[in-house]
Amino acid sequence: MIEEPRSAVQRKADTLALxxxxxxxxxxxxxGPNLxxxxxxxxxxRLIAATDGANPTAKTLIATGRARIGLGHTRDVVLVDAELERWLPVTEAPEINDAYTTQNDWDPGKAGPSYVFLVLRPTRIQAWREADEIPARTLMRDGAWLI
Known part of the structure; x- marks a missing residue:
């Protein structure tokens, strides 16, 4: 059964829920060559990633300041283009660590001193399910919600 295209308001709500x-x-x-x-x-x-600071993705992201993040399934996708706002050792960010641990099933604060938080500021967010939502897929542009 093919559903009607969602409104921008509904796509934003679904994106925030995800x-x-x-x-x-x-x-x-x-x-870099890494996905x-x-x-x-x-x-x-902000999107917060936690990983070892020696990881090639962390090194490339710190060097370039840009990332693209894919979320969801191929028929309900959210793409986020983001800029690195800052990075810091997990041991120096208890508030971020608490928020990260509350949402997830892992505590990066216990991963060791080489782990860092990468704080990513979304600059563009797109969301769509099927081809009929592609023309209006952009929900955020230049860091501002369009809805």
């Missing part, structure tokens, strides 16, 4: 859902897993791509799965958190309109 971003706030427990155990938010996504595919993170940087300018990696990372667990993320949505905190104060």
């Amino acid at each position: 971003l706030s859902s427990p155990v938010l897993d996504g595919w993170v791509a940087t300018d 990696v799965p990372l667990t993320l958190a949505w905190f104060r309109e």
Whole structure:
């Protein structure tokens, strides 16, 4: 059964529900050759990734300041283009660690001193289910919600 296209308001609500859902897993791509799965958190309109600072994705993201994150399934996808706002050791960010741990099933604060939080500011968010939603898929542009 094919559903009617969602309104922009509904797509934004669905996107925010996904971003706030427990155990938010996504595919993170940087300018390097890496596409990696990372667990993320949505905190104060930012996506938070936690990973080892020596990880190639972390190094590339810190060097370039840009990432694209794919969330959801192929027939209900959310794509986020983001800029690295800052990065910091997990041990120096108890408030971020609490928010991350509350949303997910893992506490990066216990992962060791090499782990960092990558705080990503979304600059563009697109969401669509089927081809009929593609023309109006952009929900955020230049860091501002369009709805």
